[in-house]
Amino acid sequence: MSNIPDVDGVQDGGKPLAGFKVLDVSNFLAAPMCSMFLADFGADVLKVERPQHGDEVRHWGENRDGVGLYYKVLNRGKRSITLDLRTPFGAETVKRLVQDVxxxxxxxxxxxxxxxxxxxxxxxxxxxxxxxxxxxxWGQTGPHRMRPGFGTLAEAYAGFVAINGEPDRPPLLPGFGLADSTTGLMAAFLTVTALHEARRSGRGQVIDLAIYETLLTLLGPQVVNYDQLGLVQQRSGSRLPFTAPRNTYRTRDGQYVSIAGSAQSTFVRICDALGVPDLVADPRFATNRARLVNAAVLDEHLQAAIERFDRDDLLARFVEIGATAAPVNTVADIVADAHIGARENIVTLDDPELGGPLRMQNVVGKLSRTPGAIAAPGPRLGEHNRAVLIDQLGYTEDELAAAGIDLPEPGRAAAE
Incomplete structure (x- = not known):
């Protein structure tokens, strides 16, 4: 049974993955995100980090008082021990741990x-x-299998970067770890799938996932369109090759909204909300396929109509008529948003290492009977060395000292 504490009245025994034990020996983003999703739904995740240095994510991006903030998110709900897997002691300890995971x-x-x-x-x-x-x-097989690889390379290799950006500008990388994040989600799904199969067969197996593979599938109909029609999708800004309108538009007060008209009835309501019903009758925009051919001209008409309104007034009109639009939010907008608050998409947790509350994205999705919950932000480096290595596995303090393993006291981080 998981050792993760209860959170907000939700007992571990009520979480769907309670009782499953995960040993996470990974670093960076994609694989730790996989185990993050598992921990969110009750799996007992024990994270192994390098002594003194820890997971590289502890040193990525923004920090507060030297504490890496993204680490707190990616490794929430996990326990942390330190081992050097390159040493006989580290390898032997992993072998002991896998007996019971x-x-x-x-x-x-x-x-x-x-x-x-x-x-x-x-x-x-x-x-x-x-x-x-x-x-x-690059995966465990194939001619590239021995190459180093990470998300930025995968985003280019999978075909995303080639279609991202304006047609007259260089291709653009995404502004966040897109390939890593989607890989983490797929890895969690595949892990749960394998756990389900293991209950039937009693046997384990290897899940082999390359970082580019999930994104390749999520990119849509590119392969089938190329195979059947010889089409190679080009960069088109915010537009999609299969629906129009679809773009971001500037309002009178300098804000932006996102609008999409994926169905004919949706396009009619958009034009109604903007006070431009004549666009519906225009042969250039009468059907989705016609609008795709004339997407640039349509965007000009929509932009001219939209910039007559301030953003909030425009969105209110869209809500009243049932048309489709959303504000282009910044993170400040998101944290203050009433709907996101009502859905509890942002959660506040106590973090002893930072000495106070910490907000982060909550568990994704809501199970009606066995919901997930975040036990705690990412732990201090080696916070659970004593509980796992001494109390559980039976090592002595002298053995850990000889292996270069710190034993942080409660309330103190491992030595940097």
Whole structure:
């Protein structure tokens, strides 16, 4: 049974993944996000980090008083121990831990765990029910399998970057870890799928997921359109190749709204809300396929109509008529938004390391009977060394000291 504490009255035993144990030996973004999703729904996730340094994400991006903020999100609800997997002590400890876990999550370059004596064949001999979720840049097979890889490369390789941006400008990378994040979500899904199968068969297996693969599928009909019609999708700004209108538009007060008319009835209501019903009767815009051919001209007409309104007044008109539009929110807008507040999409947690409350995105999705919940923000480095390595596995303090493992006291981070 999971050792994660109860949160807001939701008992671990009521969470759908309660009782499953996950050993997370990964770093950075994609694989830790996988185990984050598992922890959100009750899995007991034990994170293994490098002594002294920890997960690289502790040193990414913004920090407060030296504490990496994104780490707090990606590793929420997990416990942290420190081990150097390159050493005999680290490898032996992993072997002890996998005796009693359901899943191990890793994202080292292909062949690295095997080099350290921790390949799946070795670990499965210890625990035949073990599932190994392997997230790598290029996968375990194929001519690129030994190359280093990460999300930015995957976004270009999968075809996303080629279609992102304006047609007369260079292709654009996304402004967040798109490939890593989508990979983390898919890895969590595949892990739960394998856990379900293991209940039937009693056997574990390897999940082999390359970072570019999920994004390749999510990009839409590119492959089938190329196969059947020879089409290569080009950059078109905010437009889509299969529906129009679809873009962002500036309002009179300098704000922006997003508008999409994926169905004919939706387009009619948009024109009604904007006071331009004549556009519906215009042969250039009478059907979705006609609008796709004339998307640039349509955008000009819509922009001229939209800039007659301030954003809030425009959105109120759209709501009244039932037309489709949304504000282009910044994170400040999101945190203050009444609907996001009502849906509890942002949660406030106490963080002892930061000495106060911390807000972050909440668990995605709402299960009516067994909802997920975030136990706590990401832990201090090595916070659970004593509980796991000494109390659970039986090592002595002298053995840990010889292996370079710190034993942080409560309320104190591991040595930097």
């Amino acid at each position: 359901d899943v191990i999550v890793e994202n080292y370059r292909t062949g690295t765990l095997e080099k350290w004596g921790l390949g799946y064949d070795v670990l499965a001999a210890i625990n035949p029910r073990l599932i190994m979720t392997r997230v790598t840049g």
